[in-house]
Amino acid sequence: MPVAEAFSRPVYDAVIVGGGHNGLVAAAYLARAGRSVLVLERLGNTGGAAVSTRPFAGVDARLSRYSYLVSLLPDAIVHDLGLRFAVRKRTVSSYTPTVRGGRPTGLLVGGGTDRTRESFERLTGSDREYASWLRFYERTRQAAERVFPTLTGPLPTREELRARVGDEETWRMLFEEPIGVAVEENFDDDLVRGVVLTDALIGTFADAHDPSLVQNRCFLYHVVGGGTGDWDVPVGGMGALTDALADAARAAGAEIVTGHEAIRIDTDGDAAEVVFRTEDGEGTVAARKVLVNASPQALSALLGEEPPAPAEGAQLKVNMLLRRLPRLRDRAVDPRQAFSGTFHIAEGYGQLATAYAQAAAGRLPEAPPSEIYCHSLTDPSILAPELVAQGYQTLTLFGLHTPARLFTDAPDATRDALLKATLAELDAHLDEPIADCLALDEAGQPCIEAKTPLDLERDLRLPGGHIFHRDLAFPYADDSTGRWGVETAHPNVLLCGAGAVRGGGVSGIPGHNAAMAVLGR
Secondary structure: OEOOOOOOOOEEEEEEEOOEHHHHHHHHHHHHOOOOEEEEOOOOOOEOOOOEEOOOOOOOEOEEOOOOOEOOOOHHHHHHOOOOOOEEOOOEEEEEEEEEOOEEEEEEEEOOHHHHHHHHHHHHOOOHHHHHHHHHHHHHHHHHHHHHHHHHOOOOEHHHHHHHHOOHHHHHHHHHOOHHHHHHHHOOOHHHHHHHHHHHOOOOOOOOOOOOOHHHHHHHHHHHHHHOOOOEEEOOOHHHHHHHHHHHHHHOOOEEEOOOEEEEEEEOOOOEEEEEEEOOEEEEEEEEEEEEOOOHHHHHHHHOOOOOOOOOOOOEEEEEEEOOOOOEOOOOOOHHHHOOOEEEEOOOHHHHHHHHHHHHOOOOOOOOOEEEEOHHHHOHHHEOHHHHHOOOEEEEEEEOOOOHHHHOOOHHHHHHHHHHHHHHHHHOOEOOOHHHHEOEOOOOOEOEEEEOHHHHHHHHOOHHHOOOOOOOOOOOEOOOOOOOOOEOOOOOEEEOOOOOOOOOOOOOHHHHHHHHHHHOO
16 A cells, blocks of 8 residues: 655655665765755664664663674764764773683783783783784784775775785785784784684684685774774764764754665666655655665665675674673782773684684584673763662673574574573683673563574574675775775665675765765765
């Protein structure tokens, strides 16, 4: 049954399918440039995966439910759009507990140069690994300074980017050889190697020596963000960013409607129509350009075309609210320091290889690797003042090497088993079980939720639960890319979601680049 819509125009300069953060970035840029813009969002709220919610009944804790840290968002986007949004630096980069010689110990990176050096020496017995660490990350820092500014311009060619990186050893390490080669060449300690490798595996199911270099692409995006590689805490939670983006888009004149699911795009290359569905029926809106802030699979479905190869996510996302931080077995480190950065669990180099091999063979890792951080230590504003006063804290856990295929036969039972095993690995380094620290909701249930790739596919339509929509691409042009990395086979249809070239993460870069392509800049 057709539905009549009270849109302000019969034809829009741009209709944007999907009100995630990239779609909102595109809407704000286009509207500020004087274009008429309509955003169609399927859900009842904007934000996509970059949202804040209160997941625990009766508890005033506003968690970043899906995506949770910011690195790739350029300052220029924040400034260009006048966003009322800020991030905070974490004083500690990471803490990785382990047991050496039967004694609890660990590696703390951050909290000052002297503290980091002492931690390396305490773990490894010398200063050699720390010196290697400094040399290695000086290389990635220099690459970040040179690569990151290119992400919001027309795509460079491979040779142009190579010349910009400059140093041939750095180019080889990042773009030509599996990242495992560089990790093994530069570091001797298994735990240190594992900490380095994790940046190549977050959201990517791969071995350190995968010949496809998919792990290198993931590593590159994790170390170039902001030109520094820092991963920052969004003040007010991730929803603060998307709320600010929606406000900026509306203030510039964009129209945003929720509860509108796009189901088809008809285009002749010059003009297009988007067919959408609401709870009242179907409707159509005309556009000169259509920007799709959804996966490449969704784009193909909207156009009635053959879909690309299936994507597969491989992560577990767990949100927790604690009454207090747990005590650590490693008494040399304060829990407030350990959890204010990335807390690595079962992420030694050998452990990561074993977990990958077990998952690739079709079974859950016996020691699931994961990493945790505590948002509320850096930004307590996400908790009600009374919870802060009582010492409550949030924990976000991101598990690796758990591909979607492992959950297809018994999704709930497999999720429960994985969560139990993951928390057991955490408990091995705590002086008290994490379960004893969990807060309770209004029904007396523990404040913990876990989401597998299949849950993310159901909730957010991420294909296979893949947080990047598909495997990341190196940020240079090839025969399959257009000038901006957002083009499709149809001149007036652009991809502005995470599946675009230079997509992935909370960056706004695909949205910015799609807007620039529309504006001819």
